[in-house]
Amino acid sequence: MQNSTTSYLLLKPKDKPSLLKGLLLSFQHVFAMFGATILVPLILGLSVSTALLASGLGTLVYILCTKGEVPVYLGSSFAYITAMSLAMQQREGDISAAQTGIMLVGIAYVVIAAIIKMTGTDWLNRLLPPIVIGPMIIVIGLGLASSAVTNAGFVAEGDWRQLVVSISTLLFAVFVQVYGKGFWRVIPFLVAIVGGYLVALVLGLVDFTPVLEAAWFQLPDLSLPFKTGIANWGHYQFYFGPEAWAILPIALVTIAEHTGDHVVLGEICGENFISKPGLHRTLMGDGLASFLSALIGGPANTTYGENTGVIALTRIASVNVIRNAALIAIATSFLGKFNALISTIPTPVIGGMAILLYGVIASNGLKVLIKDRTDFSQSRNLIIASAMLVIGLGGAVLDFGGSFVLSGTALSALVGIILNLILSSSPKSEE
Numbered sequence: 118m119q120n121s122t123t124s125y126l127l128l129k130p131k132d133k134p135s136l137l138k139g140l141l142l143s144f145q146h147v148f149a150m151f152g153a154t155i156l157v158p159l160i161l162g163l164s165v166s167t168a169l170l171a172s173g174l175g176t177l178v179y180i181l182c183t184k185g186e187v188p189v190y191l192g193s194s195f196a197y198i199t200a201m202s203l204a205m206q207q208r209e210g211d212i213s214a215a216q217t218g219i220m221l222v223g224i225a226y227v228v229i230a231a232i233i234k235m236t237g238t239d240w241l242n243r244l245l246p247p248i249v250i251g252p253m254i255i256v257i258g259l260g261l262a263s264s265a266v267t268n269a270g271f272v273a274e275g276d277w278r279q280l281v282v283s284i285s286t287l288l289f290a291v292f293v294q295v296y297g298k299g300f301w302r303v304i305p306f307l308v309a310i311v312g313g314y315l316v317a318l319v320l321g322l323v324d325f326t327p328v329l330e331a332a333w334f335q336l337p338d339l340s341l342p343f344k345t346g347i348a349n350w351g352h353y354q355f356y357f358g359p360e361a362w363a364i365l366p367i368a369l370v371t372i373a374e375h376t377g378d379h380v381v382l383g384e385i386c387g388e389n390f391i392s393k394p395g396l397h398r399t400l401m402g403d404g405l406a407s408f409l410s411a412l413i414g415g416p417a418n419t420t421y422g423e424n425t426g427v428i429a430l431t432r433i434a435s436v437n438v439i440r441n442a443a444l445i446a447i448a449t450s451f452l453g454k455f456n457a458l459i460s461t462i463p464t465p466v467i468g469g470m471a472i473l474l475y476g477v478i479a480s481n482g483l484k485v486l487i488k489d490r491t492d493f494s495q496s497r498n499l500i501i502a503s504a505m506l507v508i509g510l511g512g513a514v515l516d517f518g519g520s521f522v523l524s525g526t527a528l529s530a531l532v533g534i535i536l537n538l539i540l541s542s543s544p545k546s547e548e
Contacts, residue, residue, distance in 0.1 A: 226404020340414030
């Protein structure tokens with residue numbers, strides 16, 4: 118099976134195409150990743166140029182950690198949007214808590230990678246079965262549903278132009294995802310953003326002032342978490358308050374997703390990436406990439422479903438192509454007018470995309486439960502899922518005297534893990 122799968126590929130992970138062909142393939146990869154990579158910073162109000170820089174640098178770090186054996190491009194993670202947004206709200210827009218939280222996530226990845234190297238993955242599977250992972254993903258997806266609806270303009274006395282833009286954006290994404298063929302199905306976010314932007318432009322909702330004022334080439338808007346002597350670079354300090362620690366439990370979900378992504382990618386490439394170069398290496402690369410991204414003020418990094426889709430469609434699994442795509446992303450982060458143009462994307466466009474995005478994330482949680490054929494006639498499964506959903510979406514807060522606070526996704530994850538460990542399975546489920 119491995120040989121037949123490998124022969125299906127036009128370029129294998131170790132293959133190096135010619136310079137011109139390699140560049141064209143790399144631009145194709147960047148094109149596929151672009152919409153999803155910039156969507157997260159746009160939703161969170163972070164710098165797009167920083168996210169692009171972090172995406173490229175993170176991918177290079179990952180390639181180094183995996184010895185150039187796995188064709189993976191790292192981009193902005195959707196899973197941390199809710200937790201980062203709440204941390205920023207609680208700090209009145211200050212990103213320091215979210216920034217430190219993602220750095221802690223990166224460290225957690227490295228620690229878990231070391232444990233997996235020594236002990237294997239059985240303990241992780243017992244800690245995070247589908248009945249815990251599924252509801253956690255649902256909570257992540259629906260945590261900011263009200264924010265998406267507000268940004269889309271579905272509010273009392275809202276502007277009809279905003280509604281038209283958000284609905285148009287949503288429909289663009291839906292039609293591309295459902296009816297698109299080939300490569301188009303890999304880039305629904307990018308198509309929807311461009312389509313919604315054009316509608317907003319026609320309706321007079323786009324302000325090009327930032328583009329006119331921006332330089333052609335300029336440094337990305339870095340936000341280092343410590344004071345420096347370089348102007349505009351050091352606005353924040355490390356913040357280890359409760360808002361930062363509350364982001365950490367989400368790492369358990371993304372680690373499970375990371376494992377699944379590499380299993381699927383391995384099937385496409387005819388390789389077993391979990392064994393070689395090893396899950397510990399791929400996790401370490403992902404974790405260090407997220408740490409680096411947060412260090413300069415970017416969102417968490419993650420392996421993309423789009424990455425797997427592009428490789429499956431194009432049959433190009435060359436790590437060399439992925440590396441060049443990362444270099445292109447880094448170069449793009451220095452194009453001042455280009456990044457300023459992205460910043461002019463109106464809020465309704467983001468809101469329309471967020472409606473679909475958050476819903477898709479939540480639906481993926483249902484997909485995990487369905488794929489596992491989770492039996493909700495068993496009381497333990499019903500109790501675990503019910504408690505996690507209500508606590509995660511109901512605004513529950515556990516305050517340890519102000520020194521440490523658990524809420525939302527983090528508290529939901531903790532409750533799910535504890536219930537799963539203390540509630541014994543029925544003989545039927547054990548069988």
